[in-house]
Amino acid sequence: MSLSKRLKRSDATPDLVRLERRLFLRNSLSLGALAMLTGCDLTDGDAVDKVLWAMSRWNDRVQAWLFDPDRLAPTYAESDITKPFPFNAFYAIDDVPDIDGGDWQLEVSGLVQDKSPWTLERLRTLPQQSQITRHICIEGWSAIGQWSGVPFRTFLERIGADLRARYVGFKCADRYYSSLDMATALHPQTILALDYGKDPLPPEYGFPLKLRVPTKLGFKNPKHIAALFVTNDNPGGYWEDQGYNWYSGS
Ligand SMILES: Nc1nc2c(c(=O)[nH]1)N[C@H]1C(S)=C(S)[C@@H](COP(=O)(O)O)O[C@H]1N2
Ligand SMILES: [Mo]
Secondary structure, eight states: OOHHHHHHOTTSSHHHHHHHHHHHHHTTOOHHHHHHHHTOOTTOHHHHHHHHHHHHHHHHHHHHHHOOTTOOOOOOOGGGOOSSOOOOOSSOGGGOOOOOTTTOOBEEEESBSOOOOBOHHHHHTSOOEEEEEEEEETTTEEEEEEEEEEEHHHHHHHTTBOTTSSEEEEEETTSOEEEEEHHHHTSTTOEEEEEETTEEOOGGGTTTOEEEOTTBOGGGSOOSEEEEEEESSOOOOTTGGGTSOSSOBO
């Protein structure tokens, strides 16, 4: 099958194909030019996928290089908050995990000195910070919300994380998983959020703990976090491993 047919057929590796198609259009890189650049037989699906994945990895590196650790995402007034704030997950709202905050513990592992788990009570003893920012979902909607919690840098310093390591990975109670580059993990607006608005996170927005990262697209904001780890091996993610660009700055 030709590449243009593959690009039109949304069931063949759909996410990566759709994403990279947008990339082609934006950068007006024609399919012919791609064929010439790569010397790749565009009828060979596996070879084409390899090229697209390589382009996406290259795109990660360029975005990481462009990332300014001091540049803040826009913040908003309380009156700008979207009501009701949308729910989104890879399942319907009825399947949101039912987590007992009393039993819950955050597991910590990898390149950190202190691997002791964290209860909600203990997380609340750390300094807290609040933000009103815009959440942007790759599916084409955005909404403004207010989240509060522990600045992630404070948390990483507190557990003695190796801040020169490359990645922080997250495992969630609903089998979702994701990961961040260390520069974004240390950004001043990246927080381990315990509250939505004035109250503890409700189940649909990620009780008991979610990572709020206003410099990334929504899918890089894991909810219902159960464990996190510091590593030099890219842990990937639920959507990232299906072809969504890993870096996905917003
Ligand atoms: N654990 C978990 N986290 C997740 C998801 C999910 O399905 N499970 N979906 C992601 C996506 S695609 C979006 S847009 C946001 C939605 O967050 P919200 O429900 O607070 O709007 O959560 C992100 N984090
Ligand atoms: Mo999303």
